[in-house]
Amino acid sequence: DTGVSQDPRHKITKRGQNVTFRCDPISEHNRLYWYRQTLGQGPEFLTYFQNEAQLEKSRLLSDRFSAERPKGSFSTLEIQRTEQGDSAMYLCASSAAGGYSGNTIYFGEGSWLTVV
Amino acid sequence: AQKVTQAQTEISVVEKEDVTLDCVYETRDTTYYLFWYKQPPSGELVFLIRRNSFDEQNEISGRYSWNFQKSTSSFNFTITASQVVDSAVYFCALSDPNTGNQFYFGTGTSLTVIP
Numbered sequence: 241d242t243g244v245s246q247d248p249r250h251k252i253t254k255r256g257q258n259v260t261f262r263c264d265p266i267s268e269h270n271r272l273y274w275y276r277q278t279l280g281q282g283p284e285f286l287t288y289f290q291n292e293a294q295l296e297k298s299r300l301l302s303d304r305f306s307a308e309r310p311k312g313s314f315s316t317l318e319i320q321r322t323e324q325g326d327s328a329m330y331l332c333a334s335s336a337a338g339g340y341s342g343n344t345i346y347f348g349e350g351s352w353l354t355v356v
Numbered sequence: 357a358q359k360v361t362q363a364q365t366e367i368s369v370v371e372k373e374d375v376t377l378d379c380v381y382e383t384r385d386t387t388y389y390l391f392w393y394k395q396p397p398s399g400e401l402v403f404l405i406r407r408n409s410f411d412e413q414n415e416i417s418g419r420y421s422w423n424f425q426k427s428t429s430s431f432n433f434t435i436t437a438s439q440v441v442d443s444a445v446y447f448c449a450l451s452d453p454n455t456g457n458q459f460y461f462g463t464g465t466s467l468t469v470i471p
Contacts, residue, residue, distance in 0.1 A: 273459075345459060347402075349398060
């Protein structure tokens, strides 16, 4: 039983470059989430997919951020024209289907982004 | 508005001591879920427990126990006979069905267990 996997685990990029992170959820989970975590803070919600549909987006998700989940399997999070303020850990999580938001979400190990 | 407060930023204890991590939450809704996650240095958030708002029964799992009190909006976590492997950052989180599928996390409590 594999958990949520994320790639790459670490990325250093120059300001202004684009970066893309990939997330593979737990296989039977149809819900996928992206969170961002900065040092000393708890994770902050960015966006959520149910199957291939992106159902919610946080105000934190500026126009430079785009997330996709083609075919309802893996997901990608792209950040265009990176800024130093984008430096953070980007966490992916998944959960099983359910009629309410109480389903437990399981996190990956995160992708660390450093913008220099 | 939904909010989770973990007032303890850092705690240090000597191995085998008991330690309680505090969590206070705010929500206007009667149906919600509370969670605790552990984040070791590797970065992965590990699920520990989920509790719904209608179940105030305390829970014990090995050395871990949780005390949920709606009257004080608290969901505290106690580790008994702490071990070095318990060293991590612990997050309390709130999930509210009325705000979709967002989880609201506290700022975390960094626990260091000294051998």
